[in-house]
Amino acid sequence: KFAVRKSKTKLLDIGINVGPTGSLNPYAVLLPVDVNGVMVKRATLHNEDYINTKDLRIGDQVIVERAGDVIPKVVDSVVEERNGSEIPFKFPxxxxSCLYKVVRLEGESTVICLNVSCPARLERSIEHFVSKVAMDIQGMGPRIVRILIENNLINNLPDIFQLKINDLIILDGMGQKKAENLVKAINDSKTRPFSNFLVALGIPYLGIESAAILANHFAYMENLVKGTHDELLSLPSIGDKIAQSIIDYFANESNLGTVNALNELGVGIG
Ligand SMILES: [Zn+2]
Structure with a gap:
């Protein structure tokens, strides 16, 4: 066990990182402080509830804790030292990143951005989209995904299906043969089962088993989009959490635009 060390410093601001699944992760911007020999200027705040429960306000003197190599965290505010200038934090x-309205699913502590084309989420959502359980596009590993995004060849999921051999051969480490294979793998993925396409979209809580049940019941994307909460709930192994997640996903215009664009390219119609 590592010794837990604490120091006191000022909470200058609260920032938000958008994670790969779209979760909004709050962090503390601190007046740099020495905690057991390490200068700490950022610390995790976990989520909205954590900030509210601890009543952390911008300008507060706060206690920062660091145990071993674990990311430092703010564990408390020193209420006695307030002078009235502290500002309560309002979660965005x-x-x-993309300015879309965020949602907090019922019973969850995490606030998430459901926009599939959110820049902060793009890289990870594409990695998920092409993965084995999803569209299973061979030859499109994380390194290639990053290169494609950096070269502006992919800005959203539909862009994957617009890639041309001539776009690809100029990329670092690609070459004619690999480029041809990748374009072929992308085209072949258009015939992936509807259930795998649903998984590929990255709808929170939707795994391959529930996706298979949805695919079996609705058969086509246009039916699923029109599915009501009650209809979804009537299906085996679709609980309230997944049902609401699906409703929220298709209620987002950006997501709907992405799905429609993919459908028009012959992808994931059902
Ligand atoms: Zn976003």
Whole structure:
């Protein structure tokens, strides 16, 4: 066990990182402080409830804790030292990256951005989209995904299906043969089962088993989009959490635009 060390410093601001699944992760911006020999200027705040429960306000003197190599965290505010200038933090209602309205699913502590084309989420959502359980596009590992995004060849999921051999051969480490294979793998993925396509979209809580049940019941994307909460709940192994997640996903215009664009390219119609 590592010794837990604590120091006191000022909470200068609260920032938000958008994680790969779209979760909005708050962090503390601190007046740099020495905690057991390490200068700490950022610390995790976990989520909205954590900030509210601890009543952390911008300008507060706070206690920062660091145990071993674990990311430092703010564990308390020193209420006695307040002078009235401290500002309570209001958790953002829109994603700091794409400005879409964020949601907090019932019973969850995490606020998430559901926009599939959110720049902060793009890289990881594409990695998920092409993965084995999803569209299973061979030859499109994380390194290639990053290169494609950096070269502006992919800005959203539909862009994957617009890639041309000539776009690809100029990329570092690609070459004619690999480029041809990748374009072929992308085209072949258009015939993936509807259930795998649903998984590929990255709808929170939707795994392959529930996706298979949805695919079996609705058969086509246009039917699923029109599915009501009650209809979803009537299906085996679709609980309230997944049902609401699906409703929220298709209620988002950006997501709907992505799905429609993919459908028009012959992808994931059902
Ligand atoms: Zn976003």
């Amino acid at each position: 209602s829109v994603c700091p």
